[in-house]
Amino acid sequence: DKGYDYVLFSAGASVSKQYAPIAAERGAVVIDNSSAFRSDAEIPLVVPEINGDLLKGYCGIVANPNCSTIQMVLSLSGIHKSYGIKTIVVSTYQAVSGAGNKGIAELEEQERGDIRPSVFVRQIHRNVVPVIGDLLHSNFSTEEMKMVHETRKIFRDDSISVWPTTVRVPVAYGHSESVFCETVRPFSLEDLIREIESSEDVVYSEERLTPIEVAGSDLVFVSRLRGFDDNRFLFWNIADNIRVGAATNAIRIMKTHLGGT
Ligand SMILES: NC(=O)c1ccc[n+]([C@@H]2O[C@H](COP(=O)([O-])OP(=O)(O)OC[C@H]3O[C@@H](n4cnc5c(N)ncnc54)[C@H](OP(=O)(O)O)[C@@H]3O)[C@@H](O)[C@H]2O)c1
Structure with a gap:
């Protein structure tokens, strides 16, 4: 309800499944480190150096890959x-x-x-x-x-x-x-x-x-x-x-999204 621009989830798939949609519904761009949404066809799975174009104008949940x-x-x-x-x-x-x-x-x-x-x-x-x-x-x-x-x-x-x-x-x-x-x-x-x-x-x-x-x-x-x-x-x-395979990619998603909005 506080209206965050970005919310990063990294507490496991069950926590993400429960709370990420709530944050997204409130208008936040959600960057999710877990496997909860990676295979969902509607959710972009992003490595910014490769498919960062998917972030342009996007609002909702973004999945961070394995x-x-x-x-x-x-x-x-x-x-x-x-x-x-x-x-x-x-x-x-x-x-x-x-x-x-x-x-x-x-x-x-x-x-x-x-x-x-x-x-x-x-x-x-x-x-x-x-x-x-x-x-x-x-x-x-x-x-x-x-x-x-x-x-x-x-x-x-x-x-x-x-x-x-x-x-x-x-x-x-x-x-x-x-x-x-x-x-x-x-x-x-x-x-x-x-x-x-x-x-x-x-x-x-x-x-x-x-x-x-x-x-x-x-x-x-x-x-x-x-x-x-x-x-x-x-x-x-x-x-x-921990960095390239998780945290750094999540931050790169946020920075790329910020740059493209
Ligand atoms: N490690 C990796 O290389 C890696 C790579 C890619 C993706 N991931 C994904 O990243 C997520 C976290 O993995 P991790 O390796 O960082 O695990 P971790 O070391 O077990 O850390 C999980 C963190 O989530 C917190 N947490 C658990 N339940 C919570 C809740 N209900 N509310 C708030 N915080 C909660 C824990 O806090 P407490 O310590 O206080 O319980 C802990 O700080 C997982 O979904 C994992 O699949 C991990």
């Missing part, structure tokens, strides 16, 4: 525009902070010796857990299906075939991804580097970067780019999941 999807589409956006991405095979190495504060707390408790799993389905300390979210009948997980649907929605291209495996690793901050792509049109690796370097908020690096080195940054880092032929390539993609 963390693994945001950093992947940021690195692939220019390449998709120029060469047309046909297939993406991605394996993630996701930090425990992706499960919120309780994820970090569980890793720290296990490091101190209490190895009983509760947030994660198996011990995460000195281990990797190859399931994030719930397993579906198809044997894909809910986290994996977010990457499939959200990538297509953000790129506005349902023809892209996405094959994800999402894995939790005992890292505090920073998601890593091994990404394989096949394109419609041929390229050279120099072409790809040019596309990546000209992408907003993405950095190409010849270094062997690890998540601990990028934690705290608002950029996505692409490294280890390689391929055997002219329509398939692989790279290592890392970003701070």
